[in-house]
Amino acid sequence: xxxxxxxxxxxxxxxxxxxxxxxxxxxxxxxxxxxxxxxxxxxxxxxxxxxxxxxxxxxxxxxxxxxxxxxxxxxxxxxxxxxxxxxxxxxxxxxxxxxxxxxxxxxxxxxxxxxxxxxxxxxxxxxxxxxxxxxxxxxxxxxxxxxxxxxxxxxxxxxxxxxxxxxxxxxxxxxxxxxxxxxxxxxxxxxxxxxxxxxxxxxxxxxxxxxxxxxxxxxxxxxxxxxxxxxxxxxxxxxxxxxxxxxxxxxxxxxxxxxxxxxxxxxxxxxxxxxxxxxxxxxxxxxxxxxxxxxxxxxxxxxxx
Amino acid sequence: xxxxxxxxxxxxxxxxxxxxxxxxxxxxxxxxxxxxxxxxxxxxxxxxxxxxxxxxxxxxxxxxxxxxxxxxxxxxxxxxxxxxxxxxxxxxxxxxxxxxxxxxxxxxxxxxxxxxxxxxxxxxxxxxxxxxxxxxxxxxxxxxxxxxxxxxxxxxxxxxxxxxxxxxxxxxxxxxxxxxxxxxxxxxxxxxxxxxxxxxxxxxxxxxxxxxxxxxxxxxxxxxxxxxxxxxxxx
Numbered sequence: 001x002x003x004x005x006x007x008x009x010x011x012x013x014x015x016x017x018x019x020x021x022x023x024x025x026x027x028x029x030x031x032x033x034x035x036x037x038x039x040x041x042x043x044x045x046x047x048x049x050x051x052x053x054x055x056x057x058x059x060x061x062x063x064x065x066x067x068x069x070x071x072x073x074x075x076x077x078x079x080x081x082x083x084x085x086x087x088x089x090x091x092x093x094x095x096x097x098x099x100x101x102x103x104x105x106x107x108x109x110x111x112x113x114x115x116x117x118x119x120x121x122x123x124x125x126x127x128x129x130x131x132x133x134x135x136x137x138x139x140x141x142x143x144x145x146x147x148x149x150x151x152x153x154x155x156x157x158x159x160x161x162x163x164x165x166x167x168x169x170x171x172x173x174x175x176x177x178x179x180x181x182x183x184x185x186x187x188x189x190x191x192x193x194x195x196x197x198x199x200x201x202x203x204x205x206x207x208x209x210x211x212x213x214x215x216x217x218x219x220x221x222x223x224x225x226x227x228x229x230x231x232x233x234x235x236x237x238x239x240x241x242x243x244x245x246x247x248x249x250x251x252x253x254x255x256x257x258x259x260x261x262x263x264x265x266x267x268x269x270x271x272x273x274x275x276x277x278x279x280x281x282x283x284x285x286x287x288x289x290x291x292x293x294x295x296x297x298x299x300x301x302x303x304x305x
Numbered sequence: 306x307x308x309x310x311x312x313x314x315x316x317x318x319x320x321x322x323x324x325x326x327x328x329x330x331x332x333x334x335x336x337x338x339x340x341x342x343x344x345x346x347x348x349x350x351x352x353x354x355x356x357x358x359x360x361x362x363x364x365x366x367x368x369x370x371x372x373x374x375x376x377x378x379x380x381x382x383x384x385x386x387x388x389x390x391x392x393x394x395x396x397x398x399x400x401x402x403x404x405x406x407x408x409x410x411x412x413x414x415x416x417x418x419x420x421x422x423x424x425x426x427x428x429x430x431x432x433x434x435x436x437x438x439x440x441x442x443x444x445x446x447x448x449x450x451x452x453x454x455x456x457x458x459x460x461x462x463x464x465x466x467x468x469x470x471x472x473x474x475x476x477x478x479x480x481x482x483x484x485x486x487x488x489x490x491x492x493x494x495x496x497x498x499x500x501x502x503x504x505x506x507x508x509x510x511x512x513x514x515x516x517x518x519x520x521x522x523x524x525x526x527x528x529x530x531x532x533x534x535x536x537x538x539x540x
Contacts, residue, residue: 047374050532066529068376076374082367099375143371 001025001151001182002046007055008206009041016041018206019055024184028177030193030214031186033203039186040079042203043155046184047076059151072100075144079155079186081136085129089120089139092128093146100147107146114142117175119168133160141172151182158192170195225249225263228270231286235260238283245273309351309397313404316343320408332411337481339405340412340419342495344398345475348423349430349452352394356434357445359386360528369533380525387435387521394427415481418506422478425513429471432520439527457495467504474513477504 002024009016017038031039044050045057048064048071057064064070084092090111097107115124118138123131128139137160144152154173158166173196176183187193193200194214202210202217210217232238239251239260247270249263264270267290277283320339330338360383363369372382402419406412433451438444459470467473 044534049370049373049534066379068378071374071376074374076370078370080367080370084368096371096375099372099377101376147376 001060002184003056003058003061004042004045005056005058007042007045007052007057009038009045009050010053015206017045017052017203020203020206020208021055022201022208022211024182024201026180026182027199028173028183028185028197030197030200031184031203032188032190032193032200033186034188036205037188037203038206039188039203040155041206043076043078043153043184043186047074047153072147073150075147075149075152077137077140077144077152077154077157079159081133083128083136083139086127088127089115089124089131089135089142092139093142096143097146102147110146110148111142114145115139117145118142118172134162134165137161137165137169141169145176149181151184152176154183154185156186156188158187158189166192166195225265226267226270226290228262228264228267228288228290230260230262230288231258232260232284233258233286234284238285241277241281241283242274245270306397310400312343312347313397313401316401317404317408319343320405332409333414333482335409336405336412337415339409340402340415340479341476341481344401344405344419344423345426345472345479346456346495347401348394348398348426348475349456349471350449351397352390352427352430353434353445353448353452355390355393356431356448357438359383359390359431359435359438360533361438361444364533373533379529383435383525383528384521387431387524390435391427391431394431395424398423398427415479419479421510422475425478425510425517426471426475428517429474429513429520432517432524433471436520436524436527439524439531468512471513471516473504474509477509478506478513480506 004020004022004024007020008018015038020038020042031042033039041050045052046059046064048059048067051065059067059070060073062070064074084095087095090108093111093115094104094107097110098104100107102110112121112124115121118141120135120138120142123135128136131139137157141154141157144154158169161169173183173185185193185196187196198214200211200214200217201208230238230242235253235257239253242248242260242262243251247265249265251263252261253259254261274283274285274288278285316339319342320335360369363372373379375382399420402416402423406416430452434444434448437447437451441447456470456472460467460473460476
């Protein structure tokens with residue numbers, strides 16, 4: 001459905017995307033990358049807002065720039081939080097449906113259907129300027145779906161959504177995926193993406209670093225010792241116990257004598273044992289975090305590892 | 306819309322009380338003076354303000370992305386929006402013309418020609434300003450400078466440069482008689498009537514049509530071929 005061939009895009013001296021080649025088909029695909037990785041640029045190329053400086057971007061075999069044939073089958077939920085603030089949600093989505101070529105009555109009917117789908121039916125008559133971030137995200141999703149496109153692109157759609165909103169949003173995405181739609185979701189949060197899909201395009205500094213199954217990246221991460229940071233009032237006692245566990249490679253207590261930095265080989269097994277030690281043996285632990293569970297470390301593994 | 310209705314009311318009051326300042330003014334003089342001083346002079350201002358809504362405001366507010374990802378060819382989108390804008394400007398002006406007529410109780414003989422002048426003037430101004438808004442950031446300033454700088458000075462030049470002013474062409478189409486002694490040189494200067502020439506109404510009308518078509522065509526071409534992405538991303 002979407003073919004990107006050696007596409008690069010420059011903003012003057014700055015590169016947005018650099019020699020990206022990939023194909024995207026039905027199902028949910030995540031565009032994963034840190035801020036400035038080129039996710040939004042790639043989305044703009046696919047949605048025909050920009051031309052690639054070199055290479056080509058084809059959607060349904062056609063160039064998307066100013067191409068109504070493409071836009072009939074493509075819906076876009078941009079990252080920007082801008083609206084016609086004087087409109088209410090129903091008016092906005094209806095207007096978008098009218099712009100897609102539907103008559104007034106049909107547009108309104110479709111708008112209402114999609115608004116119900118995103119769980120906004122009860123607040124749709126309120127002006128958009130009074131909407132919370134989560135409500136605005138939902139209305140953006142509704143406008144992207146209003147003409148039943150085959151491809152839906154969502155640029156950082158979970159930004160600003162509360163846990164309930166995220167759950168509902170993910171349900172809608174799952175439902176759309178079951179209908180055979182091609183959904184492309186951009187995100188800079190690994191955990192967020194894992195909840196949506198296993199299929200990823202990993203972007204870093206404009207380059208496509210990896211494509212395919214997210215588990216491959218997870219496995220790659222798990223190949224290396226995993227860093228775990230444990231905060232405890234009794235670091236020596238806790239470190240002594242933890243270093244006896246199999247899989248713990250090293251333990252270091254910080255200068256303030258409050259935090260233990262561990263390296264473990266099998267993180268999942270380690271977390272299980274750790275929770276047992278806390279519950280059954282009363283191991284005094286205030287908190288634990290893993291600095292490895294973020295995109296930055298993924299990129300470090302991929303680039304340097 | 307409300308400010309324009311208030312301006313129409315001002316036109317009504319002007320027309321009504323013109324006789325207080327110029328006792329010899331006939332109803333037709335009152336009407337003509339109000340049209341020249343208010344309606345024709347404020348038309349470019351309303352055109353400038355509404356023209357920025359065609360695209361520039363959408364770019365500024367970043368809502369342009371919603372329009373550019375809909376299945377409408379860009380040229381259709383911009384021409385449709387331009388037509389709606391030009392119509393709005395004409396409607397606003399016509400409301401002012403009616404108010405002036407009611408206030409002066411005269412001028413019905415000029416109404417049809419004024420309507421034609423206003424329609425062609427609105428088409429020319431909005432198409433020019435639309436193109437300017439596509440080319441420049443903060444285009445409203447340029448448009449207002451054109452409306453009150455260029456259009457205030459060029460029609461008053463004695464050199465026959467009036468052909469470069471949309472206002473002069475509108476005046477040629479409207480073909481108003483001299484507003485009598487009630488106007489005076491200062492008001493003629495404001496109305497852009499000092500540099501009178503014998504411009505042919507037909508040529509002026511044709512000129513404004515051609516100008517509008519060229520400007521709309523250029524705008525449609527520009528809008529269809531250029532990218533409109535947030536400024537922070539393009540720099």
